[in-house]
Amino acid sequence: MSTNSEPATWTSARNSLAILVVSLGLSLFTTAYEKSVIPLFASVPTLKYLDRIVHASTVFAVIAPKLSSSKILLILGTLVLLAPHTSYWISVHVARFRDPIYSPLVTHAFVLAPVVYFAVSLAMNVDPRLSLIVLAANALQLRPLLTLLFGLLSLDASNNVTFTGLGCVSLAVYGWMQVSMGRRSSHPNARNTWSTVALSVTPLVFATLLSLNPILRSPTLVDSLVSPYNSTTYPLRILNSTRSKTGVVVVGEILPPADGSSTPVQSIRYLRASHSLLGGVWIGDKVATLDDFPPLTDQRGTPLGDSIYSAFVLQEAVRLVNSTSQGRKGEWNHALIIGLGAGISANAFAQHDIATTIVEIDPAVYDAARQYFGLSDPGSNNVFLQDARGWVRSRRAMIEAEDPSVVKYDVVHLFSIEFWNDLKTILSPEGVVAVNFAGKFASDSSQAILVTLLRAFGQCRAFHDLIESISQEQFHSQFVNIVFFCSPSSTPLTFRPAVEDDYLHSYLRRHVLSSLDKREIDHTQIRDSSIWSVDTDEKFVLTDAHNMLNKWQEGEAFEHWKLMREIVPDVVWETY
DSSP states (O other), X not given: OHHHHHHHHHHHHHHHHHHXXXXXXXXXXXXXXXXXXXXXXXXXXXXXXXXXXXXXXHHHHHHSOOOOHHHHHHHHHHHHHHHHHXXXXXXXXXXXXXXXXXXXXXXXXIIIHHHHHHHHHXXXXXXXXXXXXXXXXXXXXXXXXXXXXXXXXXXXOOHHHHHHHHHHHHHHHHHHHHHHHXXXXXXXXXXXXXXXXXXXXXXXXXXXHHHHOTTTSOOOOTTTOOSOEEOSSSSEEEEEEEEETTEEEEEEXXXXXXXXXXXXXXXXXXXXXXXXXXXXXXXXXXXXXXXXXXXXEOTTOOEEOOBSOSHHHHGGGGGGBOSSXXXXXXXXXEEEEESOTTSHXXXXXXXXXXXXXXXXXXXXXXXXXXXXXXXXXXXXXXXXXXXXXXXXXXXXXXXXTTOTTOOOEEEEEEOOOSXXXXXXXXXXXXXXXXXXXXXXXXXXXXXXXXXXXXXXXSXXXXXXXXXXXXXXXGGGTOEEXXXXXXXXXXXXXXXXXXXXHHHTTOHHHHHHHTTGGGSEEOHHHHSOGGGOOHHHHHHHOOOSSOOOHHHHHHHHHHHHHHHHHHHSOHHHHHOO
């Protein structure tokens, strides 16, 4: 009896292992695919229907007729090897229709769905009785675990390397199966086995030729850019492209056309992460300073102009607070920047002789700000390249332990909303927090930010960065940057008028800071006072246990994607 059970046990174990390998390979492919299209679609549009496509393709593979395993392996290997090109080019063309929902859905259907279908079909051929395991593996998806593991082990390999490796494995197994079948077969056509095996090489050769052809290959530059890349179709130059914690971080320049004509947007240097612009500055003939003062330069001596976003300058109005004793004296000694961007505000504080601490989760963003956007060296003890939540908590613990080395900050700039209560412990009693929020007036997300800040600090004032004032009707439709200034101080926040020294020889600073009084937003324009009550306030308080911000911002994320496509040409998003 043991003799009969051992082969069955071995077969079952082998089948289980084969299905596990297929599921792992599918999760690797899906992870690489997701990362490859996020720079073109952003994370929220990319992930909106991705899991549904995976689940639907899995179910279809379970119920649909099956091809032979060898044919599936050949098709699967071909699809995966071509994925760097199909995922890029299909995404590029459908994204130009400017639909953040259906554009990624079409790419999923043409690139991801066939791979899922054939991978699950292969697993079903191995052992149909294990179909529930296949379904569970694909329903749960190992993507989050793989992403975490790669991050911990610094194994975040190129998406193209993952595609090529998986494709080659599939074709190698196909070739091995053909050889094995030929050796076992006594059929006269068995001698043609090696010609059949040659089929496994054809997709690899074709994919290689695509990669070498400068016209047909996907022009992605991550992990391969060794010198500035100049687009052949548009006056665009890419200075740096790095895969990092927050996605693909790109420094690029939109230049004037060589023929002397003009484009809607030109002479800017921008910092991009995934499908968002983190900041940028004017360059070339757009560099101008008050009194012809020497402009800021990057590490190579290239002159840099004003920020292309006025919101980052608006945040500097925190220095104009004069309702506290240190504000009246102008004694802002310590500033904390959480979320660096291009370093516009950090540089301004440094120029005002304020010791500035930077907490930035992505090292590539910090390196880009230093190298390409003129960020001065804040000193090694003032830069923390880590998640801000953990950093703030550790500082709070040090303060509660009465560690004398911990500095309390007078000025704090931050871009997160989950740790404001912890933050108060490292803020001086008369300190001021500046929070930048991109969204719409009177939206659920903007109300949540305001209500939570008021709950944490007691008082806040809000200002917009628009060039012109907007009507009441536009409050619900206009996508703007709002800067909240909050303080735990019992004295109501007031701001002094800006003076020449505040402008740092910048036209933009003079324009924004001198018009601060015209930019204020009344709380009733954000929070609907007609339905306000204690209960509605509780709904909007953001806590670790109750945080609906991501859900509320989902719709705004789609609009932000479309807005980004309108601000700069498609080619900017397609070249990274």
